[in-house]
Amino acid sequence: MSRNVVLYIAASLDGYIADPEDSLDWLFRVEGEGDNGYGAFYETVDTILLGRRTYDWIMEAEQGRFPYTGKECYVFSRTRQGRNEHVTFTDRDAASLVAQLQQQDGGRIWVVGGGDLLQDFLREQLVDELILTVAPVLLGKGIPLFQQMDVQTELLLQGTRRFGQFVELHYTRK
Template sequence: MSSQRKLISFIATSLDGYIATKNESLDWLFKVEGEDDNGYSEFYETVDTIIMGRKTYDWILNQETEDFPYNKECFVFSRSVNGENKNVKFVNEDIVNFTNKLKNEEGKNIWIVGGGELLHPFIKEKLVDEIILTVAPTLIGTGISLFKEDNYQLELSLKGTRRFNQFVELHYEVQK
């Protein structure tokens, strides 16, 4: 295993860059014909740690009728909740220090789960190593954007593409 773990964003988006509608619906995503799980299981095996934001964590709890969907070490960035429960550890630390500490530990890759609100500071601080974007052939016109508008620039290099029926996966490496 490499001494430096990678922080990877693995997410689906509409063709116009939205990850959900304004009311947080993903119905548009499930209308698209994919192939098996569109590479999710394969990707999930490459990570042993998950980072997510509190909004995403709360959304998952509201949507899931069964058990918490992740059986990996899971950290939730939150300004208001501390401690841990059976599923996650809540974090209210400096993003850069916390992430660099995780990246230097032994293990597999780290998956950043969530949208633009969480992803933004990780991108701005150049902590993200790879972005795997699965694009749905759908325009939803308005919604929750994957990337927040700000004054930053990130150079990417295309590592590969894959097709899962109507979805296209774009795999980028962040140039540092």
């Protein structure tokens, strides 16, 4: 059985994952419910994929405390290679790394972000599930969840859930 690659992410109603200053403050002002399903999702994941800018942003926001300890983590980077105590830096193309990971036993593979990495995964049709939590905020501009692509992807709705003011949409690729 193949391990699913999952995009699990929050976005504004108008489709942005961060404001123009890379801030998520708008997201934390929305009234949710508990952890909005994050804990249950996180338990299904054993491998995490991040872009380098997202990794750097997380490390700064978390003041050096890595939030994904105990999970196998890869950071896509053109300039940094090797390992540290938490992640493996790689310049491999997404498709070959995912193919290798899917040959191994394990749980879901979570594509955390950012925007450029998400674009690569969507363009290459590597995302099996998309779990999008929509916040009732219109940002008007910022970092878009979806950029223009030459690839059309059809999805099947698996379910919806409400967490306070958030709505979670769960899709699988057709």
